[in-house]
Amino acid sequence: MRFPKMKALSIGGLAFSLAVVWAAPISNADSPGDAAGGPAPTVLDDFESYADDAALQAAWKLDWSDVPNSVGIALDQADGGKGMKLSILDSSATWANILHPIAEANRDGSAFEGVAFRLYNESSDRPLDLGMELKTDEPNGAFNFKLTGSAQAKADGGDWQTLPFNGGSLHVEAGFKGEVRMAWDQFNQASWQCGNDQTKCSAPLKPNELTGIQFGYNPSANEGDIIHLDDIGFYGTAAGGGVSSGGQDGGAHPAASAPKAPSWAKAGEIRKLAYAPAPIGNPLKGFMPYLDAGTDGFYKTGDDWRNRASQMPYSMEYFYEPLNAVMKGPNEFDWSDVDKQLNAIAARGHQAVFRFYVDYPDKPTGIPQFLLDGGLKTRTYSDYGNGTHASSLLPDWDDPNLNEAFRTFIAALGKRYDGDPRIGFIMVGLIGFWGEWHTYPYDGWEPVTDANGKGLTDDKGEPVRQPNLMPSEQNQEHVLEEMDQAFDKTRLLVRYPASNDTYQTKNFDIGYHDDSFAFETLPLSMGGQDWHFWGRVLTAGDTDFWKTKPMGGEMRPEIQVPMWNNDPPQYNDPEHPIDGHQGEDYYASLELTHVSFLLNQGVFQVPLSGDSLKRALEGSRRMGYEYDVPKAYLDGTGGQLKVGVEIENRGVAPFYYDWQVELAAKSGGKTVKTWKTDWKIGGILPDEGQNVNRKAFQSLLNNGELANGKYDIYMRVVNPLGAVTSKAIPFRFANAEQGADGWLALGSVSLAGGKSKEEYVVRPGDSLSKIAARLGTTWQRLQQLNRLPDPNLIYPGQTLLLP
Numbered sequence: 001m002r003f004p005k006m007k008a009l010s011i012g013g014l015a016f017s018l019a020v021v022w023a024a025p026i027s028n029a030d031s032p033g034d035a036a037g038g039p040a041p042t043v044l045d046d047f048e049s050y051a052d053d054a055a056l057q058a059a060w061k062l063d064w065s066d067v068p069n070s071v072g073i074a075l076d077q078a079d080g081g082k083g084m085k086l087s088i089l090d091s092s093a094t095w096a097n098i099l100h101p102i103a104e105a106n107r108d109g110s111a112f113e114g115v116a117f118r119l120y121n122e123s124s125d126r127p128l129d130l131g132m133e134l135k136t137d138e139p140n141g142a143f144n145f146k147l148t149g150s151a152q153a154k155a156d157g158g159d160w161q162t163l164p165f166n167g168g169s170l171h172v173e174a175g176f177k178g179e180v181r182m183a184w185d186q187f188n189q190a191s192w193q194c195g196n197d198q199t200k201c202s203a204p205l206k207p208n209e210l211t212g213i214q215f216g217y218n219p220s221a222n223e224g225d226i227i228h229l230d231d232i233g234f235y236g237t238a239a240g241g242g243v244s245s246g247g248q249d250g251g252a253h254p255a256a257s258a259p260k261a262p263s264w265a266k267a268g269e270i271r272k273l274a275y276a277p278a279p280i281g282n283p284l285k286g287f288m289p290y291l292d293a294g295t296d297g298f299y300k301t302g303d304d305w306r307n308r309a310s311q312m313p314y315s316m317e318y319f320y321e322p323l324n325a326v327m328k329g330p331n332e333f334d335w336s337d338v339d340k341q342l343n344a345i346a347a348r349g350h351q352a353v354f355r356f357y358v359d360y361p362d363k364p365t366g367i368p369q370f371l372l373d374g375g376l377k378t379r380t381y382s383d384y385g386n387g388t389h390a391s392s393l394l395p396d397w398d399d400p401n402l403n404e405a406f407r408t409f410i411a412a413l414g415k416r417y418d419g420d421p422r423i424g425f426i427m428v429g430l431i432g433f434w435g436e437w438h439t440y441p442y443d444g445w446e447p448v449t450d451a452n453g454k455g456l457t458d459d460k461g462e463p464v465r466q467p468n469l470m471p472s473e474q475n476q477e478h479v480l481e482e483m484d485q486a487f488d489k490t491r492l493l494v495r496y497p498a499s500n501d502t503y504q505t506k507n508f509d510i511g512y513h514d515d516s517f518a519f520e521t522l523p524l525s526m527g528g529q530d531w532h533f534w535g536r537v538l539t540a541g542d543t544d545f546w547k548t549k550p551m552g553g554e555m556r557p558e559i560q561v562p563m564w565n566n567d568p569p570q571y572n573d574p575e576h577p578i579d580g581h582q583g584e585d586y587y588a589s590l591e592l593t594h595v596s597f598l599l600n601q602g603v604f605q606v607p608l609s610g611d612s613l614k615r616a617l618e619g620s621r622r623m624g625y626e627y628d629v630p631k632a633y634l635d636g637t638g639g640q641l642k643v644g645v646e647i648e649n650r651g652v653a654p655f656y657y658d659w660q661v662e663l664a665a666k667s668g669g670k671t672v673k674t675w676k677t678d679w680k681i682g683g684i685l686p687d688e689g690q691n692v693n694r695k696a697f698q699s700l701l702n703n704g705e706l707a708n709g710k711y712d713i714y715m716r717v718v719n720p721l722g723a724v725t726s727k728a729i730p731f732r733f734a735n736a737e738q739g740a741d742g743w744l745a746l747g748s749v750s751l752a753g754g755k756s757k758e759e760y761v762v763r764p765g766d767s768l769s770k771i772a773a774r775l776g777t778t779w780q781r782l783q784q785l786n787r788l789p790d791p792n793l794i795y796p797g798q799t800l801l802l803p
Helices: 053-059 336-346 369-373 400-417 473-486 533-539 586-593 610-621 768-775 779-786
Strands: 017-020 042-045 061-065 071-076 083-088 096-099 114-122 128-136 142-145 150-155 160-164 170-172 177-183 187-189 210-216 226-235 270-272 286-288 316-322 327-329 351-359 423-433 491-494 511-514 551-553 597-599 627-635 642-649 661-667 670-676 695-700 709-717 744-751 759-761 799-801
Touching: 053 061, 053 071, 061 071, 071 096, 096 210, 114 128, 160 170, 170 177, 177 226, 286 316, 286 610, 316 336, 327 369, 336 351, 369 400, 400 423, 400 473, 423 473, 473 491, 511 533, 533 586, 586 610, 627 709, 627 744, 642 709, 768 779, 779 799
Parallel strands: 017 096, 286 597, 316 351, 351 423, 423 491, 491 511, 511 551, 551 597
Antiparallel strands: 017 210, 042 226, 061 096, 071 083, 083 226, 114 177, 114 226, 128 142, 128 170, 128 210, 142 187, 150 160, 150 177, 270 627, 627 642, 642 695, 661 670, 661 709, 709 744, 759 799
16 A cells, blocks of 8 residues: 655654753843733743752753763853753663752742743754653643644744644754743643543643653754753743733733623523534544445455445545546546546535545556657556556656646646535645655665665765655646645645745645554654654644644554554554554544544444444544534524524534535424525634634524514534535534534524514415515414415415414
């Protein structure tokens, strides 16, 4: 399958630990002041009291390292006055701890907003991933950085900027010198204390019970670099006064209050709805299977799974499509095969995710015939079993005719399918093996070996490396630009984040898919590698992409089923390592990446039971969005119906589309009026700490659009696939009041004081149902009020009484 071992990038990661004892509070007028006008930080240790290195090392002791004496601790004056300098003595070390408890008199930081220190990352080219952990007296009392939070930093002479966390560490560029601040709400209870299950480690940090502080980095990743620390202490006040991005008052994440009730809402008209977990098969999220895994699928048994009761609800299906199945000439396209697959998926009420490829190992080539006839250069290869069943060809990706074909194809693809309700997401694809944007091992780095696996060298003794067969960065950029321009509605994803001299993926409206999820996802600071998916995200400077652009992917087939035997889920089979490795923590990967969907054929095809099935179901449910309505506001005074809702997101990612939101009024169990709103529900972020990202919406009906009376009010988000098939899976909120048909019951309201519609004169072409719909009532009510024996018998000029 599509899981090559990739070569590491030259990105440094950090993972070493320091625990600090604070000295007595010292006022430091020279500390960077608060740009927002708040108090300056309170410095707890400015290192001025240490006479020499021995005194410093007595307070800051190397408590543990996998290599003894791996880190040197010394005084320095790199920042003016005394500070602490950390240098690497043995770069084979991967972890080190320096421990010292906080003096009891200085343990209460609750009067402040967070922790601050000065930092100098003395490195010419390597970023620093700095970890921090706060210690308390509480059970499981270690608190570290959240996976995807952020700090605020102000380089000397610069402005306050946001620095993102990288999987529980702080990403600091080479050469940074300045102040760093982290608010208390950017720490969570360290999951390593709870079997790496963050859901079991959810106690809040109590800054009045601090007993120690740890910093951390990986010496092996920063050989030759020096870290300087100074002026460690607290900043701001509990009432605010720190600096946030944009110079706003507050901490690293300034708290945003919950939305206020509409001005017209009365206490008695506020409905509190009950939370209940949303169903696993909600649209555009969770595990998905192949449309057709085929005979070359990893799992050889159970291919009749569609004929059995599904153990895993799902809302999307995936397929590959060779470019030559569609592109028959330079401007000639046959979309019938694509439409056939989209229709087959839609017929089950699902949306599709798909990718076009040119080179799929061990399948017939996807190169359009007219390009081969035109002289496109190709090469054969035997990697990934190519030639076992069929022989794919690796093209010259920089061929002008091939790139012109890409341009015209992408434009035609967007024109035909942008906004198609049958489609959930499209992967950019096209380039590289499987359309995954790599040609490993032909990457310009992998050594060439002889038959015995020994690396070859040239006449200068340098390693002989495989050629780089990827297209030029310019041609890669062209594909991204053309896809981005072709699709304004349907969301796109590309395999790898990238930042090079030609382009940056973060500048495109394109998300990412990690096709080795929970196996090569985590960065170096979390036990992975800097070339793993999130290491690349970090290198690309795009850690917040998930807030506006989707994240998806695939799990390696080898781990798709056995990982659910473990709690927390993780592939761990010492007798059967994969490429010499075990898997990664599923939930650590999920929470770090904010993934919305994953291809996982195994959980559909292989029977699961007991705890393993429960874990797999929960693993699917936890992906993506989970919207619920905690409050609804209803008012019917003055003859005007007013409806308001508050929507929050309990998931890990937003919903990436603005599907139509509709409201309905029912009376006597019958719908008397349905109307569209202008509510935009896409992009609602999960609440985080004190940050409340939930949103409020309201809709006002004009006086007279509904007759006076009592109504039950409902809301739904309309899946546009419903215009294609009645089997479209409805969007469902995480509320006990949610109906299986997609309608969420908001509550009842009495409408009074409206304009009177006492009589109506029947006009030609009228029917009782048309009149009822026009006037906001039901034909049954009109029949009953007017004592009509046959509701189909009315005539022009007839006068009807109205409710």
